Amino acid sequence: MGRTLYDKLWDSHLVKQNSDGSSLIYIDRHVIHEVTSPQAFEGLRLAGRAPWRLDTNIATPDHNISTDKAERGAGVAGMTDEVSRIQVQTLDDNCDLYGIKEFKINEMGQGIVHVMGPELGATMPGMTVVCGDSHTATHGALACLAHGIGTSEVEHVLATQCLVAKKMKNMRVTVNGTLGAGVTPKDVVLAIIGKIGTAGGNEHAIEFAGSVFRDMSIEGRMTVCNMAIEAGARVGMVAVDQKTIDYCEGRQFVPKGEMFEQAVDYWNTLTSDADALFDTEVTLQADDIAPQVTWGTSPEMVAPVTASVPTLDEQSSEERRKGLERALEYMGLEGGQAINSIKVDRVFIGSCTNSRIEDMRAAAAIARGRQVASSVKQVLVVPGSQMVKAQAEAEGLDKIFIDAGMDWREPGCSMCLAMNADKLGAGEHCASTSNRNFEGRQGNGGRTHLMSPAMAAAAAVAGHIVDVREFVGGDQ
Amino acid sequence: MKAFTTHRGLVSPMDRANVDTDMIIPKQFLKSIKRSGFGPNLFDELRYLDEGQPGADCSNRPINTEFPLNFPRYKGASILLARKNFGCGSSREHAPWALEDYGFNAIIAPSYADIFYNNCFKNGLLPVILSEEQVDTLFDEMEAQEGYQLAIDLHTQTVSTDTGHVFHFELDEFRKECLLQGLDEIGLTLQHADQIKAYEADRAQQHPWVFGAIK
């Protein structure tokens, strides 16, 4: 019987199969950031252990750093939040002490872990990639077996280069057809989550297949794989094709010359066999997908922008009714209200879901020649990495954003999780390109609406949620 | 790691589905470089009426008296009864650290998010999976009776009520063993260091680009 892509990745990293059903899996790439690593390094020290290998680890600060130009300019020493400063300093110290490659706060290469890994070529097809962050599945866009881990596992990987794991089930999500104008990878993944729910992928590794993903750029595939976790799956993947190989070629840590050719031969085998069996299959049609917006407090509370907020009477069970009631109260919305009537107070364009150069271009295409609505207090545009920032500035995108009345920031996680100063006030609605809309995610009492970069830019201009397709072709 | 064998304790409720890790421990507390001390900030946004700050004393903060964990009847609870998809969201191990530091030894829910579930075992915290109906039964009994306790036995994989229910639960053999004995997983893995090295040697032949690139 044929093997799935996940089966192949699993098999090629199996160090040892235990009799109790668990396995020892080898980890090729470990990405480290400031928030989930200090306790792991401390554990290592307390046990008198050293990292197993150095050339596997790559580190950068991202979660907790300021995106403000003036504060960033002053480096780690200039961080005004003392608790945050200590954490970033601790990452620097740990990396210096052990000799781990780190892209420091203002160095070229620094960025959100899941943006910088692939763009530097630190992530390559066929690798196992882990990071103490749940959105590690992003790297699966390059046909990697990539998933988030907790701090104990960060320590385990540092010390042994392995993880104790149990094989997951295979799920394939197929989307065929062609996406309409204004419909983006973000809309595809939100529609998938709307269909299968936030626990739909639990205990599964998801492979995204079908013409929509074949036609999609690698960056778009990253947006989709990134949110596998919001569909309950730790792992999301797309098989290798020519786009994957073209993406990797020439990046900093990718081999060159003969070794590259050798790698490509192997990478080309990283697809599911035609006769491979999946435990679970899900299918969507591209034509059915409109731009999506979340209206509630879970990513599965999502609807097309043309729809209305669900009503209490429509709910099938008491539990669902209770959940909806709580979400509506938190969000300050009425059942039946049109989604495009929701006013926004702030807009956030960024995060490991949507802060790559294509995302910046999509947002800029809407912002060009337009103005942020006067009712909108702030629009943060936060590039995902120093490299994205440099590229965007070379293309003049920063000027477009600034001319439109938006803030052009330094790279980091920013208002995706609001650990730094970028956050929502209580009751404020935010059009956000990030990945989570849980209560308080973007600030205490803040109300998040997830959507694509183009949709978020359009909301900034309109002052309320709006169907970006009304803007397409209307570029001034 | 702390071992878990049997436990009997007071049960308190977290009666909502999809409790995410940010609800369990809000992000501002993730700035800490320590592993302990998160208990006072467990469910911070629900427990208190003001906004919690890392390092600040919680003893004089205004309490949300409508949040069950603050009810006198649940004081000293060590088993958390919860709903489906508990612990969804981020990979932060601060979530089980906070639950453990607060005094919980076990959680009972119909399902958990994968990473959270995994993280619990690393911290001597037992996440028990029961069916929705069984969890409903426990919620009903708990609400009806003040001082409601449950007994959990990891050897026999059972949750027992004083009313005579005995519910069996499933978990992986490996996780069960580690928890029963409080084993150091890193130490266990390092016992296979030779096999790991042999794998590396083999792999370096086949896929040399995986090694040595990052310096």
Ligand code: SF4
């Ligand atoms: S951008 Fe958000 S989701 Fe992505 S790594 Fe940073 S905090 Fe996590």
